[in-house]
Every structure is written in structure tokens, then in C-alpha cells.
Amino acid sequence: MKLIIHDLDKIEFERLLPDLPDSCRVVSNDGTIKNCIGCFGCWVKTPGACVIRDHYGDMGEWLAKSDEVIIISKCYYGGYSPFVKNVLDRSISYIHPYFETRNNEMHHKKRYNHTFETSVWFYGDDITDDEKATANKLVIANSINMISSIKGIQFVKSVEEIDGGIL
Amino acid sequence: MKPIKVSLISGSPKPLSSSSGTLLDELKPMLSSRFHVNIHSLNKPSVPEESMESILDSDILIFSFPLYVDGIPSHLLSCLYEMEIYLKRHARPDLTVYAIVNCGFFEGHQALPAIELVKNWCYKVGVSWGQGLGVGGGGMIQSLSGVPDGQGPKKNFSIALNELANHINTCSEGENIFVSPNFPRIGYKIGAEMGWRYQIKNNGLNKKDIGRRLV
CATH class of the missing domain: 4.10.910 (30s ribosomal protein s13; domain 2)
Structure with missing residues (x-):
């Protein structure tokens, strides 16, 4: 499965990907997402699932079913938009709370015997070089901590520039 | 002489008993007596109307927040965006911003992307960047609040917090600091x-x- 996490409005998204295969799951902003409250319930109350049961509570399970994660986000200060970041904050049930040391740093262990590739598209007409540098560091850190590999990190000025071959 | 207004802002989603708040509690006594200090909690994805003016009328902002997925917690990111909108109408070029990021991982340096995000925000909104402090071992911060400064597992942390406080007290810019606990x-x-x-x-x-x- 391909998992697409994006912050585009419905019209923009349908223009970008008009013929979406059934093998894709799309995580869009329906205006109802709640923010992570730092309770760690996804590790110690309902392991593997977020305790907040809105439309975004099963991100860990969806990541575990995905071969590729495609993120399309407006670039905010060298990172994701608040909605996309919210989805990622709500995704930590994908990993295990226990720690292990990798490359002499502490990271969380895998919950699933699984990995996925990540492609990130940052869009915005005024993304600075410093922001691009930060965004690269952020995506690399995410890939280490979510135990995934990076397929690509792209910066474009507008959504229209996003390659039609995104899938 | 006009008092220097300082806002200590906890960016934890927990309004009470957070590690971010504990770090600000540790910092506050180190700040200059010339400062008029206000404390704020941004624990929801919007800045309360009554807080926006008070926060952005400050001379110095000090954000303290937990590392979430290598970055800024989304609710605080939303607040920063609201502040960006506000600052477009009310420019504050004399405002200086500092950030303390606590991470559950042992190594404070894992907070680097989050600190850079705050620094980039400063450039975007036209305020000055001061310094960032990445604190590792966030899971033990609250349990160490009773340990005397500079002792045992708090040794590195106390040195770093003093350095940050010195820069805040002189409103000067410093290199980012990253600390891990003095503990195996x-x-x-x-x-x-x-x-x-x-x-x-x-x-x-x-x-x-x-x-x-x-x-």
C-alpha cells in the first residue's frame, strides 16, 4: 500500500492525482484532527493505536501496512505544515517504546518487522536555503527514528510543479 | 528605565507538571532581576487572544518544548504560525528568541532540527535569534528537580543552563548547546x-x- 499524507485542499489534490489507484490510502485534512497530548497511551494503554479516536488514530497500523509513504506539505520554517506534523505526531504507535542504540545514538526499537520508503515534497514560493537544510535534516532524522528509508526529498515553488510521476 | 519584558513559554501539550515547565522553573531564578517575567502555556493549537499581545509585546521570548517526531509539536507550530500572522501587522525587530528543547532520547543533539526550525521562524517573522539548548534524557528531568544545581546527573545541564541564562541576561546570541545527563x-x-x-x-x-x- 502507498500512504499519501498531504495538506492540499480537495480540488488541488484531485488536480494533482486525478486517478488514484485503489492501493493508495490518503490522509487528508478534514478539519477534525486533534493534537497529540503526550500521554503515551499509544504505548501503554492501547499499544499500537492512539487513544484519541478521531480519523487519525490508526496511523501506526497504516504505516505498518505501507510500502511507501508520500508526504506533500507546505514548508513551514524548514519543516512540515501544522496538519502534516500533527499526523506524524500521532504516528508514534508505529514504533516500540523501548530504546536501542544505533550509530551511537538512542532510538526507539521497531514494533513491526517492516520498513517503508518515504518521499517528501515540500512546496512554497519562498523556501530559503536555511529552511531546505533544516528540512533535509528533519526528514533524515525522521527516517532514522521511524526506521524507514528515504526515496526522495523535493522542494518545489508550487503544487503545480509536483511531478505527475509522484506515484 | 523601561523594564525588560520576558515571556517564558511552555510549549508542552500538558498545561501542568511538564518537563518543559520544569526547565523554565529551573531557568527563572537565573534571570536578571531587571527583567519583568511573564509565564505562558501554549498547550493548544491556537494562541489565546489575551496572550498574543502580552507574548509579542515582550523584549525576550524563551520557548521550552518537548521534541516531537524530531521537530516542534504540531500544536505549538500552529501557534508560531499565528504569531507570524500577528507579527506581519505588528513588527517587533527588537524581540530576541531563545529555545529549550527537551528530548526523551539520551542525546540532546537530537533536538537540532527543532532548534533550527525556531531559528528559521525568527528570520521569517523578522525577530532576532538568541540561542538554543537541546536537553537529552527528558524522561528524568522532573525527577531531578530536587537535585542541587551542578551536582550528579545535573552537572552538564546546570552548566548549559547557566550559559543560556548569561546570554539571555545580556540579550546576546550564542552557539547552540546540547547536553546529555551525567548518567550512564x-x-x-x-x-x-x-x-x-x-x-x-x-x-x-x-x-x-x-x-x-x-x-
Whole structure:
């Protein structure tokens, strides 16, 4: 499965990907997402699932079913938009709370015997070089901590520039 | 002489008893007596109307927040965006911003992307960047609040906090600082994992449930 996490409005998204295969799951902003409250319930109350049961509570399970994660986000200060970041904050049930040391740093262990590739598209007409540098560091850190590999990190000025071959 | 207004802002989603708040509690006594200090909690994805003017009327902002997925917690990111909108109408070029980021990992340097995000925000909104402090071992911060400054596991942290406070007190820019506890990493790992097992049993589950797979 391909998992697409994006912050585009419905019209923009349908223009970008008009013929979406059934093998894709799309995580869009329906205006109802709640923010992570730092309770760690996804590790110690309902392991593997977020305790907040809105439309975004099963991100860990969806990541575990995905071969590729495609993120399309407006670039905010060298990172994701608040909605996309919210989805990622709500995704930590994908990993295990226990720690292990990798490359002499502490990271969380895998919950699933699984990995996925990540492609990130940052869009915005005024993304600075410093922001691009930060965004690269952020995506690399995410890939280490979510135990995934990076397929690509792209910066474009507008959504229209996003390659039609995104899938 | 006009008082220097300082806002200490906890960016934890927890309004009370957060590690971010504890770090600000540790910093506050080190700040200059010339400062007029206000304390704010941004624990929701919007800045309360009454807080926006008070926060952005300050001369110095000090954000303290937990590292979430290598970055800024989304609710605080939303607040920063609201502040960006506000600052477009009310420019504050004389405002200086500092950031303290606590991470659950042992190594404070894992907070670097989050600190850079705040620095980039400063450039975007036209305020000055001061300094960032990345604090590792966030899981033990609250349990160490009773330990005297500069002692035992707090040694590195106290030195770093003093350095940050010196820059804040002179409103000057400094290199980012990253600290890990003066405590064996393996000890921190064992302690954290014991804590997870304790919590999962308290929730009526078995310790094996901690690795539950839904797929």
C-alpha cells in the first residue's frame, strides 16, 4: 500500500492525482484532527493505536501496512505544515517504546518487522536555503527514528510543479 | 528605565507538571532581576487572544518544548504560525528568541532540527535569534528537580543552563548547546523501560502487550 499524507485542499489534490489507484490510502485534512497530548497511551494503554479516536488514530497500523509513504506539505520554517506534523505526531504507535542504540545514538526499537520508503515534497514560493537544510535534516532524522528509508526529498515553488510521476 | 519584558513559554501539550515547565522553573531564578517575567502555556493549537499581545509585546521570548517526531509539536507550530500572522501587522525587530528543547532520547543533539526550525521562524517573522539548548534524557528531568544545581546527573545541564541564562541576561546570541545527563546511557534506558512496564501493568495489561502488533 502507498500512504499519501498531504495538506492540499480537495480540488488541488484531485488536480494533482486525478486517478488514484485503489492501493493508495490518503490522509487528508478534514478539519477534525486533534493534537497529540503526550500521554503515551499509544504505548501503554492501547499499544499500537492512539487513544484519541478521531480519523487519525490508526496511523501506526497504516504505516505498518505501507510500502511507501508520500508526504506533500507546505514548508513551514524548514519543516512540515501544522496538519502534516500533527499526523506524524500521532504516528508514534508505529514504533516500540523501548530504546536501542544505533550509530551511537538512542532510538526507539521497531514494533513491526517492516520498513517503508518515504518521499517528501515540500512546496512554497519562498523556501530559503536555511529552511531546505533544516528540512533535509528533519526528514533524515525522521527516517532514522521511524526506521524507514528515504526515496526522495523535493522542494518545489508550487503544487503545480509536483511531478505527475509522484506515484 | 523601561523594564525588560520576558515571556517564558511552555510549549508542552500538558498545561501542568511538564518537563518543559520544569526547565523554565529551573531557568527563572537565573534571570536578571531587571527583567519583568511573564509565564505562558501554549498547550493548544491556537494562541489565546489575551496572550498574543502580552507574548509579542515582550523584549525576550524563551520557548521550552518537548521534541516531537524530531521537530516542534504540531500544536505549538500552529501557534508560531499565528504569531507570524500577528507579527506581519505588528513588527517587533527588537524581540530576541531563545529555545529549550527537551528530548526523551539520551542525546540532546537530537533536538537540532527543532532548534533550527525556531531559528528559521525568527528570520521569517523578522525577530532576532538568541540561542538554543537541546536537553537529552527528558524522561528524568522532573525527577531531578530536587537535585542541587551542578551536582550528579545535573552537572552538564546546570552548566548549559547557566550559559543560556548569561546570554539571555545580556540579550546576546550564542552557539547552540546540547547536553546529555551525567548518567550512564544504559541506566537511563533500563529506567525508562522499567517505567513503561510499570505503566502498562497499571493499565491492566500484560508487559508483553507493550510490543503488540496490529498487523
